Amino acid sequence: MLRYALLRIARALVTVSLIVSIAFVILRLSGDPAIIILGPEAPPEAFKAFRHAWGLDQPIWVQYLKYFNAIFHGDLGNSMRDGRSALQVVGERIPLTLAITIPALFLKVLIGLPAGVYAALHRNTAIDRLIMTLSVFGFTVPSFVLGLVLAMIFAVKLGWLPSGGSDTWLHAVLPIFTMGMIGAAVIARFTRSAMLEVLGQPYIRTASAKGLVWRDVVVAHALPNAAIPTLTIVGFMVGSLVAGAVVVESVFSWPGVGRLLVTAVANRDLAVVQVILLFVGFTMVLANLIVDLLYGWVDPRLRTKRLQAGT
């Protein structure tokens, strides 16, 4: 288990450095920072001084190493809009985003998981078809359409809930509900197909043939085996807690990281975009790492088999 864990951690570190490298490349591709900051009409001496001050006249690999160094010291530049540290600008939005994404995640799992398991256990019944039809809508209705329709019904027509802002907890209801419904549809679909695959396995037949009560077959044999694909998708959702709400936050004017990202992209506030990109990258890698370690815990075969295969 220790070797498995170390291998996973090493892989996560490789991915992190890959993400940082890609950010570096994209940043360099986006044009000469000297021209962007000083404007194309600045005198050549000013360009030279600027490039020297920022280390842009050094070889590219020196710049690359310096970039790495800066990132691991948390030095990620300042927001172009208000001059504060980009890290700080993003940091103060994170709690607001988590305030809607974490409840939404609970909603997704609490609705999606039982719905998927139930649909698989009652395959081809009316309820299964109903759950699957609803889940198809979860896949094909964009979150902004669902959000706007919910806002139209509950805010405009009925007037029960506010349609945008973040003043009271009531403002969080519609965003949470919108994300929860769509995520629940995704989880239900994954869980159902994972369960169906497991239920077709010979060991399920064996367990039920040896006289085990069906409930015990499901709880002891089917559910743990169906957990793995479901764990993957839930892990992806945990990883996107910070930035998974870009569209929904914009629909409901919720001042979280997602909305910050949209305005930063529109204003080309590169320092802020970069911080969010790296932050999302790190949380995704962390979530994947946790999921990988959980795999090893749920499925003992992975601890040994993958190592032998050398991947």
Next chain:
Amino acid sequence: MTIDTGNLNPTSQVSRPSGGSFFTSKGRYRAFFETWPPIVLIALFFIGLAIFVVATAPLIAPYDFMAMDLRDRLTPPALFGGTWAHPLGTDELGRDLLSRLIISIRVSMMIAFLSTLIAGTLGITLGFLAAYFRGRVEQLIMMLIDAQASMPFMIIALAVLAFLGNSLFLFIVLMGFYGWERIARIARGLAIAATEQGYATSVRDLGASPMRIYGRHILPNIASTLIVSMTLNFPEVILLESGLSFLGLGVQPPMTSLGNMVGYGRDYIQSAPWIMLVPSAAIVLTTLSISIVGDWMRDRFDPTLR
């Protein structure tokens, strides 16, 4: 993220009519609807309609999609108190919604089509390269696949748009990076399995070049599965594109797309909800129809599911 859209039509799993035994033979209509479930026929009808709109957009649009008529602002659709001069009503500048919808469908579908084509080409090429070279090359490609799959594409797209700016060409290429990793994974797996088969080893022993083996022999043999996965990629690109356009960061005015229309319509959600509802319905109908047909194709043509 791989999205398994499951099995939409349970009836297609019932054994197909073979016309064999007296006890198993079915009525002609029943046999027909088991092969072609009604929901699939409806979905195919909508796809046909969308393709017709894409092909003839400027001809069938009753007005110029940019033409404003400030005396005719915010008129409701014909069946909700409007006039037949503007069957779906007009927006805040008096532009005809039907004409805008027609052009938007064309733009959104064209972007999704070109992007899926790019993703397919990229995915198949990288998948084949991994299958052919194995070893280091394969590990590198698999690492790229994992890296792409582990990031929410929306964030990558937003970052690229921030750093590189936006143009229609760049936007289509960017959307083309959506979903290639899934196609690459499938292409690699299928190609590795195919190289072991008799036909591939035979043409290799006859001295065919790798290009010929992969392009002329393996690709046609695994094409059906690849086309299915590209079909399932299509609606997701539409959703992604409309999401970005909704945020105002995708297709830029004066060009319009379905997401743009919803984005502008949200300001009139109280006074003129149809501006937002009409393009929303178009997005849902298109993506739903393509998903249904994609799932149905997968169940019918994907040999790995039998």
